[in-house]
Amino acid sequence: MSRYDPTDFEWSLIEPLLPNKPRGVPRVDDRRVLNGIFWVLRSGAPWRDVPDRYGPYTTCYNRFRRWTMAGIWDSLMDAVTRPSDDGITMIDGTSVRVHHLAATLRAEHQDRCFGRSRGGLTTKIHAVTDGNGLPIKIAITPGHAHDLTAANELLEDLPSGVMLLADKAYDADWLREKLRTKRSWANIPPKSNRKRPLVFSPWLYKKRNLIERFFSKLKCFRQIATRYDKLGMTFLAMTKLACVRLTLRHNESTA
Template identity: 40%
Template sequence: MDRDHFWLSDRQFARLEPHLPTDTRGKPRVDDRRVISGIIHVLLSGCRWKDAPAVYGPRKTLYNRFRRWAAKGVWSNLFHALATAGGPPAEILIDSSAVKAHRCASGGKGGSAARPSAAPVADARPKSTP
């Protein structure tokens, strides 16, 4: 395996193959394993479709297959099938995300300084009555 390129192993592709569409018409499809490996390479590396290495086949094929399968829901069905194949996970990972908020969203007027409780004042006798 070349270190610069991503290739699906036999075992990985065997798990994907039953979920791939088989209703093709016209010209025979380019090798699914090679194209999926190319799509994964582009998504992992962050390169542009047109910069994908030539070993994966025509770059236009990678892009078209990715877009067409996304429109047909192939990727969603594939990810769902793979996620549910092993049953519920033994461990759950929680992703920590940083969410930007406006500086005014952190508290009321005057910032977040500690303020004394109003309970003692509420229980006291009113000062305005004779």
């Protein structure tokens, strides 16, 4: 068993969430195939390098691709991730360098999802986490996009009565008003050009380091630290799988 493979505890939570196949040819063992997918996610290696113990690499790739199109990874993340009950939510973004082999799609392709910024060709991962720094929702945009680009989508289902922690990039009147309509509070440091003072607690803001730690853990998965996937939907699916793994590991350590 590889150290990249999910433990028995993690598998016991994943297995009931996978789609059933009651008819037709029996499906290749789900656990073996998923172990191969997680191996690629953690190692960052090409699909062709999947070890023989996981079976043919084509089986791992085809299963990953088919379940990406079917939204299985989205459902898995929605089922596994749960916000904490401390009433704190955090939002932030981080840039990921796009490998030159992933940048070969034509400019008119609809699913490139990368752009040129100071770091070269990059993709930006936007995340909402709970008060423990565990992921709740994830989105990606081209690297040159502003952090606020995905904020409206990510905060759409924000529950009422929570406190949002974010950096100065999220200091926007429309965002603060959106939170007020949900009876929530934005603890965001005001920009220097604001003319009227806003309520801000530096002491509570210190907790925001947990979302920075989340991004650091996320980039321990080499398939996420550098984007090798040509399609944005494929990279997003890999990112959600990494979020699932981080959440399950946390749950196992606290069980």
